[in-house]
Amino acid sequence: MLLAFLRLKKKQFKYFNHRIILIIFTALFCFIFPQIAYAYLDPGTGSYILQLFIGVLFGLLFTIKMFWGKIKIFFKSIFSRKKKDEN
Amino acid sequence: MKTNERIPSSFRDPSGFLFYQDGLIYRQINIIYKENYEYLIKSGLYKSLVDAELLISHKEIDVECANSEDVYKIIKPELISFISYPYEWCFSQLKDAALITLKIQAKALEFGMSLKDCSAYNIQFKKGNPIFIDTLSFEKYHEDEPWVAYRQFCQHFLAPLVLMSYKDVRLNQLLRIYIDGIPLDLASSLLPFHTRFKFSLLSHIHLHAKSQKYFADKTVNTSTRKMSRLSLSGLIDSLETLINKLNWQHQTTEWANYYEDTNYSEVAFQHKKQLITEFSEKINPKIVWDIGANTGVFSRIVSTKGIQTISFDIDPIAVEKNYLKSVENRELNILPLLLDLTNPSPGIGWENQERMSILERGPADTVFALALVHHLAISNNLPLYKIADFFSKICDSLIIEFVPKSDSQVQRLLTTREDIFPNYTQKTFESEFGKYFTIQNSMQVKDSERILYLMKKI
Numbered sequence: 001m002l003l004a005f006l007r008l009k010k011k012q013f014k015y016f017n018h019r020i021i022l023i024i025f026t027a028l029f030c031f032i033f034p035q036i037a038y039a040y041l042d043p044g045t046g047s048y049i050l051q052l053f054i055g056v057l058f059g060l061l062f063t064i065k066m067f068w069g070k071i072k073i074f075f076k077s078i079f080s081r082k083k084k085d086e087n
Numbered sequence: 088m089k090t091n092e093r094i095p096s097s098f099r100d101p102s103g104f105l106f107y108q109d110g111l112i113y114r115q116i117n118i119i120y121k122e123n124y125e126y127l128i129k130s131g132l133y134k135s136l137v138d139a140e141l142l143i144s145h146k147e148i149d150v151e152c153a154n155s156e157d158v159y160k161i162i163k164p165e166l167i168s169f170i171s172y173p174y175e176w177c178f179s180q181l182k183d184a185a186l187i188t189l190k191i192q193a194k195a196l197e198f199g200m201s202l203k204d205c206s207a208y209n210i211q212f213k214k215g216n217p218i219f220i221d222t223l224s225f226e227k228y229h230e231d232e233p234w235v236a237y238r239q240f241c242q243h244f245l246a247p248l249v250l251m252s253y254k255d256v257r258l259n260q261l262l263r264i265y266i267d268g269i270p271l272d273l274a275s276s277l278l279p280f281h282t283r284f285k286f287s288l289l290s291h292i293h294l295h296a297k298s299q300k301y302f303a304d305k306t307v308n309t310s311t312r313k314m315s316r317l318s319l320s321g322l323i324d325s326l327e328t329l330i331n332k333l334n335w336q337h338q339t340t341e342w343a344n345y346y347e348d349t350n351y352s353e354v355a356f357q358h359k360k361q362l363i364t365e366f367s368e369k370i371n372p373k374i375v376w377d378i379g380a381n382t383g384v385f386s387r388i389v390s391t392k393g394i395q396t397i398s399f400d401i402d403p404i405a406v407e408k409n410y411l412k413s414v415e416n417r418e419l420n421i422l423p424l425l426l427d428l429t430n431p432s433p434g435i436g437w438e439n440q441e442r443m444s445i446l447e448r449g450p451a452d453t454v455f456a457l458a459l460v461h462h463l464a465i466s467n468n469l470p471l472y473k474i475a476d477f478f479s480k481i482c483d484s485l486i487i488e489f490v491p492k493s494d495s496q497v498q499r500l501l502t503t504r505e506d507i508f509p510n511y512t513q514k515t516f517e518s519e520f521g522k523y524f525t526i527q528n529s530m531q532v533k534d535s536e537r538i539l540y541l542m543k544k545i
Contacts (some may be wrong), residue, residue: 045307046299053298054290055233055318062321071244 095440096208102223114145114164116223117157123200124160124375132198132225135499142219143167165213167220168374168395172442173243174263175424177406178251178335179414181259184217185244188536189327191219194319201228205236207243207268208442208508212439214419228275228308231298231313234322238299241291242268245326249292253278258405259425266436271296287329335407351535358533362371363388363455363486366528366541370484372452377409378428379459381422383409386455388422397451399426429467446480454482458537461490464511465500471510471519479523485542489516494536 064071094112097105102120106113116124127133136142145162173181184207192202202224207223234240243262247271250258254277261269275296282288351359367375367389377386380398382405390396398421400406409423426432431445456478463469476484490497494510517526524542531538 019102031454038471044238045305046240046297046302047295048233049307049312050290050295050298051233051237051322052318054294054311055314055322057290058321058325059318060321062324063317065324076198 090308095438095443096436098437100204100221100223101350103206112164112166113148113157114222115152116160116162118159119157120223121159124223126227127200127225128223130198130200130332132195132200132221135198136191136194136219139194140216140218141187141194142222143213146220153399155509162222164220164222167211167213167218167396169422170443170448171422171424172262172432173247173389174260175426176259177403177410177425178248178256178259178424179407180212180217181207181244181248181251181328181424182333183246183414185218185330186327188215188240188244189323189330192236193320193323193327195225196316197227197322198271199228200225201232201234204238207241207244207262212422213544215417215421225395231315233312234319235312237322239268239293241271241295241325243289244268245330246271246274248330248333249282249288250274250277256269256335263432266441271299287325291326291329355532355537357537359488359535359537359539360385360388362530362532362539363457366486366539367394367453369527369541370453370482374451375453375455376449376451376481377455377457379457379462380409380423380455381405382412383423385457386421387418390418396421398423401425401427409460428463429469449481451482451483453486454478456485456487457539458488458490458496459485460516461494461497461500461511465497465504465508468507471515472522475519475523479522479544483544485520485524485540485544486519487540487542488532489513489538489540491536492539 090106094105094107098401101117102123103114103116106115131143137144143165145164145447148161148163172186176184185204188202188205188210189439192205195201204221205225206221209219209224210217212218243264247259247262250261250269258269258277261273271292275293278288278292283293331504363385372389372394375386375389375394375396377383377389377396377398380386380400381402382400383390383398386396386409390398398406398409400409400423403425406423406425409421412419413419426445432442434440434444434447435442460471460474463474478487491513492506492508493500494497520526520540520542524544526540527543528541529538
């Protein structure tokens with residue numbers, strides 16, 4: 001029971017944490033670029049600037065994704081070393 | 088066929104244009120594109136894409152048929168037998184078209200090039216698979232430059248796909264109104280609120296729309312702003328992951344279970360198949376349009392014999408099922424497309440000529456109109472003379488089924504309508520169609536009241 005409760009808490013926390021990051025991200029974006037309702041004059045510039053902004057984040061995520069296998073192996077090796085040491 | 092005439096859809100790109108000469112299609116490459124074209128060929132990108140069947144192949148031909156002073160080269164691209172448009176594709180067709188576009192962009196970056204435009208109209212279906220048809224869409228990639236076609240990709244592919252997936256599959260019809268893709272502020276306002284909590288959708292649609300609005304009237308010095316290759320790869324990877332995960336849960340529509348919900352007996356069904364086989368063997372067509380094809384059961388009678396078959400239906404689920412089946416079986420000769428015959432694809436764009444109407448893409452050698460006429464005549468109040476006139480415009484021969492008023496399916500259509508169709512009779516049907524066609528054969532389908540006709544245009 002306790003384990004199930006803890007697992008649920010962990011899941012909820014993860015979801016909550018994810019939402020908080022998104023809300024902060026949105027708020028920051030809206031703060032930096034306050035919304036003004038203009039007609040379509042030049043939608044190209046907005047797309048251009050947005051790419052620079054989100055490209056950094058996606059680039060970072062992409063790097064993690066590319067090296068995810070290596071990262072996993074790295075952490076596994078640390079934990080297995082610890083276990084060996086404990087033994 | 089027109090001679091030495093530019094194709095109306097080919098005018099935006101200064102790199103070149105398509106034109107007809109002696110019934111064949113050629114592409115002129117202008118001097119302005121020389122450097123990029125040479126790089127496309129020399130870098131090996133062209134070969135790599137053609138080998139992978141991602142890009143249409145072409146042959147360089149003699150420069151004599153050039154019709155402009157700007158000419159650098161004339162190429163003759165491989166011919167696409169039937170041009171279709173994104174508002175005629177089902178969900179999975181648009182998804183496959185989007186994914187192939189991203190695949191091409193990723194491949195282009197490997198070879199030091201990038202797509203300068205990402206119009207969904209640059210994708211066509213050839214032998215069952217999507218293929219990129221605009222050879223002049225590649226430009227040299229300059230380090231630290233963002234993707235110029237990002238906006239167009241989001242408007243042409245991402246916005247319709249997410250709207251179809253999260254809201255309603257029929258929203259792909261917005262592409263018929265917005266020729267340069269669905270405006271992102273419109274997509275953002277139509278999408279459910281919870282899509283704002285999905286990071287990739289928040290970025291590519293919602294914040295993208297806000298950013299477009301914010302910078303619409305602002306002058307930004309873009310030369311000082313840079314985007315690394317890693318960021319660009321990350322952006323493309325994010326789009327690919329997002330689109331790969333998009334799916335469409337089929338809703339129940341009126342036609343999806345048509346074959347399970349029919350008044351046909353097995354005997355009638357098999358006899359109808361046999362008659363269609365016999366009739367089509369007599370005609371031996373090269374191109375068949377099966378109108379009201381549902382999931383393509385009768386289309387496959389001819390497509391499996393190597394005959395190019397366009398399998399039209401009004402129902403998005405039927406077209407989706409048909410397409411998924413063709414992909415699963417790796418069928419080469421069937422192209423399922425969405426079409427409402429009572430309001431078929433019109434000519435759209437500049438001077439209504441950029442994208443062809445369905446009539447302009449005909450006539451087909453043979454049209455199948457099976458279990459269709461009663462829907463047109465009774466559900467849509469179309470007089471038989473108008474139906475006959477229409478079919479005479481789109482085909483040379485016709486395999487058509489007449490479903491009499493006494494048939495239970497017609498009775499079903501009449502349950503909620505007043506019977507204002509005194510002329511809906513076999514006699515009127517034959518006399519109206521007889522004005523345009525000669526009836527070469529007619530047979531009653533066994534174990535039913537339906538009659539199948541083979542007609543040849545007069």
